[in-house]
Amino acid sequence: xxxxxxxxxxxxxxxxxxxxxxxxxxxxxxxxxxxxxxxxxxxxxxxxxxxxxxxxxxxxxxxxxxxxxxxxxxxxxxxxxxxxxxxxxxxxxxxxxxxxxxxxxxxxxxxxxxxxxxxxxxxxxxxxxxxxxxxxxxxxxxxxxxxxxxxxxxxxxxxxxxxxxxxxxxxxxxxxxxxxxxxxxxxxxxxxxxxxxxxxxxxxxxxxxxxxxxxxxxxxxxxxxxxxxxxxxxxxxxxxxxxxxxxxxxxxxxxxxxxxxxxxxxxxxxxxxxxxxxxxxxxxxxxxxxxxxxxxxxxxxxxxxxxxxxxxxxxxxxxxxxxxxxxxxxxxxxxxxxxxxxxxxxxxxxxxxxxxxxxxxxxxxxxxxxxxxxxxxxxxxxxxxxxxxxxxxxxxxxxxxxxxxxxxxxxxxxxxxxxxxxxxxxxxxxxxxxxxxxxxxxxxxxxxxxxxxxxxxxxxxxxxxxxxxxxxxxxxxxxxxxxxxxxxxxxxxxxxxxxxxxxxxxxxxxxxxxxxxxxxxxxxxxxxxxxxxxxxxxxxxxxxxxxxxxxxxxxxxxxxxxxxxxxxxxxxxxxxxxxxxxxxxxxxxxxxxxxxxxxxxxxxxxxxxxxxxxxxxxxxxxxxxxxxx
Numbered sequence: 001x002x003x004x005x006x007x008x009x010x011x012x013x014x015x016x017x018x019x020x021x022x023x024x025x026x027x028x029x030x031x032x033x034x035x036x037x038x039x040x041x042x043x044x045x046x047x048x049x050x051x052x053x054x055x056x057x058x059x060x061x062x063x064x065x066x067x068x069x070x071x072x073x074x075x076x077x078x079x080x081x082x083x084x085x086x087x088x089x090x091x092x093x094x095x096x097x098x099x100x101x102x103x104x105x106x107x108x109x110x111x112x113x114x115x116x117x118x119x120x121x122x123x124x125x126x127x128x129x130x131x132x133x134x135x136x137x138x139x140x141x142x143x144x145x146x147x148x149x150x151x152x153x154x155x156x157x158x159x160x161x162x163x164x165x166x167x168x169x170x171x172x173x174x175x176x177x178x179x180x181x182x183x184x185x186x187x188x189x190x191x192x193x194x195x196x197x198x199x200x201x202x203x204x205x206x207x208x209x210x211x212x213x214x215x216x217x218x219x220x221x222x223x224x225x226x227x228x229x230x231x232x233x234x235x236x237x238x239x240x241x242x243x244x245x246x247x248x249x250x251x252x253x254x255x256x257x258x259x260x261x262x263x264x265x266x267x268x269x270x271x272x273x274x275x276x277x278x279x280x281x282x283x284x285x286x287x288x289x290x291x292x293x294x295x296x297x298x299x300x301x302x303x304x305x306x307x308x309x310x311x312x313x314x315x316x317x318x319x320x321x322x323x324x325x326x327x328x329x330x331x332x333x334x335x336x337x338x339x340x341x342x343x344x345x346x347x348x349x350x351x352x353x354x355x356x357x358x359x360x361x362x363x364x365x366x367x368x369x370x371x372x373x374x375x376x377x378x379x380x381x382x383x384x385x386x387x388x389x390x391x392x393x394x395x396x397x398x399x400x401x402x403x404x405x406x407x408x409x410x411x412x413x414x415x416x417x418x419x420x421x422x423x424x425x426x427x428x429x430x431x432x433x434x435x436x437x438x439x440x441x442x443x444x445x446x447x448x449x450x451x452x453x454x455x456x457x458x459x460x461x462x463x464x465x466x467x468x469x470x471x472x473x474x475x476x477x478x479x480x481x482x483x484x485x486x487x488x489x490x491x492x493x494x495x496x497x498x499x500x501x502x503x504x505x506x507x508x509x510x511x512x513x514x515x516x517x518x519x520x521x522x523x524x525x526x527x528x529x530x531x532x533x534x535x536x537x538x539x540x541x542x543x544x545x546x547x548x549x550x551x552x553x554x555x556x557x558x559x560x561x562x563x564x565x566x567x568x569x570x571x572x573x574x575x576x577x578x579x580x581x582x583x584x585x586x587x588x589x590x591x592x593x594x595x596x597x598x599x600x601x602x603x604x605x606x607x608x609x610x611x612x613x614x615x616x617x618x619x620x621x622x623x624x625x626x627x628x629x
Contacts, residue, residue, distance in 0.1 A: 016033055019049075019053065024115060025094075025115055057091040057103065059090070063089075064125045065085065065123075070122035082107075087106050088113075099118060120329050121330065121336050136156070136160060146212045149180075161380045162189075163188060165305075171381040172382050175561060175564075175565070176388070179209050182305055189303070195265065196274045196276065198235070199234060199276070201506050203234055203503060217231075220237065240262065241264040266295060275292065275305070279308045283321070309555060315342065323375065338360060342363070343365060344364070393569045456489075460486070467520045472520055472521070473540045474521075474535055474559065475523045475544055484496075486521075490521045495519055497510065498528045506529075510534070513537065540560075541571040546585075
């Protein structure tokens with residue numbers, strides 16, 4: 001085979017004359033040239049010859065599932081009487097950024113193979129992905145483990161799944177041991193430098209888990225960079241060790257502040273990055289989202305394994321950045337993804353300066369079965385009920401009624417808001433209008449916390465009934481005020497877990513709840529205590545208030561419902577009749593159905609336009625928080 005240096009200065013026609021490879025398309029052009037003594041090449045043909053002169057066709061010989069769109073195109077072009085759902089790819093002849101040139105068949109009784117150009121986005125299966133039979137000596141890790149744990153069968157399968165892929169998502173239900181699987185897979189892979197990115201609240205858990213097998217660990221805190229074989233860092237301090245770009249613009253003056261360009265993470269050249277609670281990266285515009293995309297895509301981390309029980313927190317677009325970070329082909333084209341799977345719509349907004357701004361709406365869901373199929377080879381998801389003989393988890397929404405006094409306060413808050421808005425409108429010369437939907441929306445801001453405080457007596461009653469039966473109780477909250485009021489009531493019988501505490505204080509709260517028989521109640525903020533911790537000493541979970549993202553609630557539920565739980569788990573949600581809490585509960589159930597469809601479970605039902613408007617408004621309320629992330 002001719003070396004690359006020997007062909008770079010030669011014309012496509014000269015290369016065609018000397019071609020001795022096996023690409024049938026180049027051979028076809030060569031045959032025509034030899035027959036006629038001349039050949040006029042198009043620019044595309046010339047580029048094809050130059051790009052593929054030194055490349056041999058890649059043998060695949062696999063039947064690949066294709067999209068309905070590609071099937072219809074092949075039916076039209078090949079004049080078929082049916083719409084093919086699969087194609088046989090015998091060889092990949094060439095590849096561009098968006099397409100594959102293949103040699104194969106589109107129907108079972110096709111006598112001769114042919115060449116086809118197929119868009120990568122229309123291939124549901126990955127033609128390059130081959131099943132890999134990996135032998136792992138699990139006894140070695142049982143002996144190495146200080147607890148001598150024997151992996152469950154699903155964990156053995158998960159370890160082999162990680163080992164067989166450079167980029168993938170382990171999306172097991174919360175509590176099935178994702179970190180345990182990732183640690184053994186990392187050790188078995190033979191890599192030397194492993195970066196673990198996780199929420200701050202679970203850094204100590206990761207260190208403890210790794211130390212069951214090796215003491216070569218380092219937790220990164222503050223601004224001190226001390227890596228080890230396993231280097232553990234939390235999302236919030238990534239920016240301390242990785243700058244996204246250097247300062248640009250005019251020449252710096254001596255008086256300008258010095259901006260340090262930080263590249264400690266990139267310069268360490270990690271072989272493997274394990275990202276825990278990877279749904280934290282769903283927003284590509286957040287600081288952590290940008291940093292992890294830059295590290296994983298632009299700085300040569302070969303292996304990236306994402307761990308999350310909720311790869312899709314709300315909607316299909318939440319999935320895109322995760323797929324991009326693991327370099328999944330389906331994430332190569334944002335516009336296609338938005339249109340195809342998010343019912344994306346584009347429009348233009350006229351700005352005051354006369355310019356037009358392009359805006360995309362991507363909060364919808366479409367072609368979810370296809371999305372599920374096209375990602376099935378890069379995601380492994382198992383439910384507890386499918387892989388373990390787990391006890392049951394029962395969800396009980398408890399419907400309460402506001403007292404007459406509470407209703408008066410509820411309405412007073414609204415009236416005060418209306419008066420304030422009317423006054424602002426009059427001052428600015430704007431016509432003020434009121435509406436039922438507007439009221440529903442503003443309740444999310446003004447009255448959600450009010451409802452949470454009203455729920456406290458009911459939550460206390462539920463918890464004390466369980467304590468009287470010698471049970472421990474987990475209570476989840478959204479607001480600091482409700483958490484502190486519950487803490488004041490239960491006093492020395494409780495521990496708390498929320499954002500104001502240090503990592504060490506949070507871990508002490510978990511340890512005390514799990515080991516101290518005098519501690520009966522664990523009170524945690526959903527965001528702070530909803531991930532990465534084990535609270536299986538309790539089987540009663542009460543949501544005094546709940547989050548608008550289904551995945552956050554499910555994560556919190558499963559602090560009790562995970563490996564190690566031997567009793568049936570009961571989860572109570574406090575709802576109030578005729579308030580926004582009940583309406584949002586119903587909408588959240590539909591959100592869960594959308595997520596289940598993408599994960600390959602159930603079909604979805606349509607939501608009303610009013611519900612969609614409320615969901616859109618919620619997303620807007622959360623935007624600032626996400627961008628800070």
